[in-house]
Amino acid sequence: MTRPTRKLLETLKGHAQPIPPVWLMRQAGRYLPEYRATRTKAGGFLDLCYTPELAAEVTLQPIRRYGFDAAILFADILLVPDALGQPLSFQEGEGPKLAPIRSEAELATLKPEATRPKFGRVFETVARLRQDLPHETTLIGFCGAPWTVATYMVAGGGSSDQADARAWAYRDPAGFGRLIDLLTDVSVEYLSGQVAAGADALQIFDTWAGSLPDNEFARWVTEPTTRMVAALKSRHPEIPTIAFPRGAASQAKAFAAATKVDGLSCDTSMPLPAMADLGDTVCVQGNLDPLLLVAGGPALDARVDALKAAMAGKPYIFNLGHGIVPQTPPENVARLIARLRQTSG
């Protein structure tokens, strides 16, 4: 008996689909009442991430509701520093907090050999998910890119301009390079563990790729991602990787060619003609404005139609240009899916 094809994986191999497969960044989250209920039951956000039963439950919630073509593992990019021994906390309404790492001595406190217990819980979530998901739903594992994760580790949390990491990189490129190398190696192990547990595809989130000038972008964004993709391809030749170098629309084509990623996720600033052009060389994902999902109505429909038309005949995965925001009305997500999947018009 032949099993139904996995549309999203076919698309990542370069095969265009008449109706593009769809998933949304942050598809599990606070805009869903069932997420808020499970989150309350878990206690803290990190408890939710590290409890396989609950993390799997919130991953499945948007699949049950909307029938997305992919589920993304519920976790966070900052579990990597947490597992390395840089304790992480999330304060309500304040975002992530970490004890900053800004010197070689602080760097030496990180323990790549000690990640197993925490990573193991994430791998258990992946294994549960692959068992519980329908065969045709692709399971996406993920991590943050070394540059973006480093910006949080060096600043001790979120920052508007990533100044601390940029300054360390200029002042002491060799020292900062050791942090990037460590993150590159640990992230390969982490993603490889997710594949061994059942992930079908991987995404590397580089939320702050756009804060670097071109020479620094090459060194801290393109180079580590290229190394990660090469290492993952040699271990798992069948597993496709998507990169999301947010804020780097003008460098997207060169980045995709250099890194050899299978998919490139475009942020909202990427013009549709540039996305269509990119679609001639790589599978493209994106880039609906998450605020259109808040607004809904005919403006949402019109942009869904425009994206679908611009990317027709190209390998294309429908997604947002950044994550769903908490004030999104769930019915607007249903509207988007219905519009995208309607066969005429």
Ligand code: CP3
């Ligand atoms: O996409 C998904 O549904 C999978 C789960 C996922 C989360 N975070 C859950 C989450 C993924 C893929 C991420 C990635 C992530 N985390 C990124 C890269 C992508 C992006 O959005 O730019 C970054 C930069 C982070 C770091 C992070 N996590 C911040 C800055 C915050 C606080 C801001 C916020 O939205 O609250 C988080 C918390 C977080 N991660 C939440 C969720 C659902 C909200 C936590 C809650 O329930 O209170």
